[in-house]
Amino acid sequence: MKTSIEDYIKHIYTLQDSKRRVGTAVLAQKMDITMPSVSEMVKKLTAAGYLRNKPYHGFLLTGEGEKIAVSLIRKHRLLEYFLLKVLNFEWDEIHQEAETLEHFVSDKFIDRLESVLDFPKFDPHGHPIPDGKGRIPNAKSLVLSDTVIGRNYVVSSVDDKSREILKYLKGIGIKIGSGFRIHDMLEVDKSVIIKFERKKYLLSKTISDSIRVTAK
Amino acid sequence: MKTSIEDYIKHIYTLQDSKRRVGTAVLAQKMDITMPSVSEMVKKLTAAGYLRNKPYHGFLLTGEGEKIAVSLIRKHRLLEYFLLKVLNFEWDEIHQEAETLEHFVSDKFIDRLESVLDFPKFDPHGHPIPDGKGRIPNAKSLVLSDTVIGRNYVVSSVDDKSREILKYLKGIGIKIGSGFRIHDMLEVDKSVIIKFERKKYLLSKTISDSIRVTAK
DNA sequence: ATATAAAATTAGGCAAACCTAATAAATGAT
């Protein structure tokens, strides 16, 4: 399977996770390419049976398409785990390397790796790792903006796309499993103020959006 | 660096190892592509400073080109070692997987892997693994056709390109370190007859060419 | 109901890496 096709499928998968359907414009923006490029590829993916498309109403992955997406995510997360735990990469380095390798390691490679790593259930960013059959352990977590002021939460996952954010959080000591209280939420720009280890920190909307927590 | 460019460089490197200079025709045959394709790429590689070309007399890698080749070989061999020893792949499976991955693992990845594997000096086929600075431990080995009838030898390496040959050798029990005596060499087709563990085996020229040994 | 803005597509191009067919250049065997 071609890298480019896999990339489209993966991006569509993550987008359709939140919004119900994905449009050409949104996908183009997310992938940082132009709309005609997306349009063309959507045609191809639809013909290949990975996508069902309703122009001006968005498209969705078929079962086939989802299978590929989940397999890629499985590879990505197991690779991240391996890079961090075995090869001692830093928290903020593993995403890039995994992003490349996920397209080239075989299923056999990843199954063996999973077994050697002793079947981890979550990757280093707290995201669940799909098993060999595509089943995904679900952790009912929520985004910071859905939390309640005054309550306590535990970090369950952090989006791994931005190295800057990962570095920043690492700097103030927040990691998977860290607990904090929601101190306040600013109306102006949706910033969140948390109280973590006796200190208050303001997290911009972008940062807080990348953190998922569970109630404690 | 593009996969295609790396592939050319690697193939040129292995060819210039035996013959002094490499020509368009030979390389095309080895890579299973046409001469015009090679011609075109040779122009590009020359412009990029990886190759020095003397039309009708062949080309050679520059220092730059060799550096890339050695780095790829280092990645390939460490990956093979990892696949066999850690992920428990079979002897005849590792080449293919390593061939793909070698183009996509970063230098950092491979350095960390080397360290986790405790700095192996030879890969599972008996080939020396270049170190991080490109130095290659040399084992003065010879091809079976350069051996002497009646003498004893130890297998030091086996070419990893053909799964069939690897499987066959595995079947009769020959591996790195196996010792045998050269019993005879047939003039007709350069076959070699060896005596290994009390039994005689005939090895076709193709097979014997893929085995390197050291005198014992 | 219609105009405008947003979304999508079409048309036409480019670069990379391959191809076939045709041609040119060099080697080397006589």
Place this chain on the structure above:
DNA sequence: ATCATTTATTAGGTTTGCCTAATTTTATAT
């Protein structure tokens, strides 16, 4: 020294995935 053979290159074409510019389609806000 010549000429057949081998080696290499040119010319022109294909596919893939991207691009810009132009155009069409749809949604929706009044």
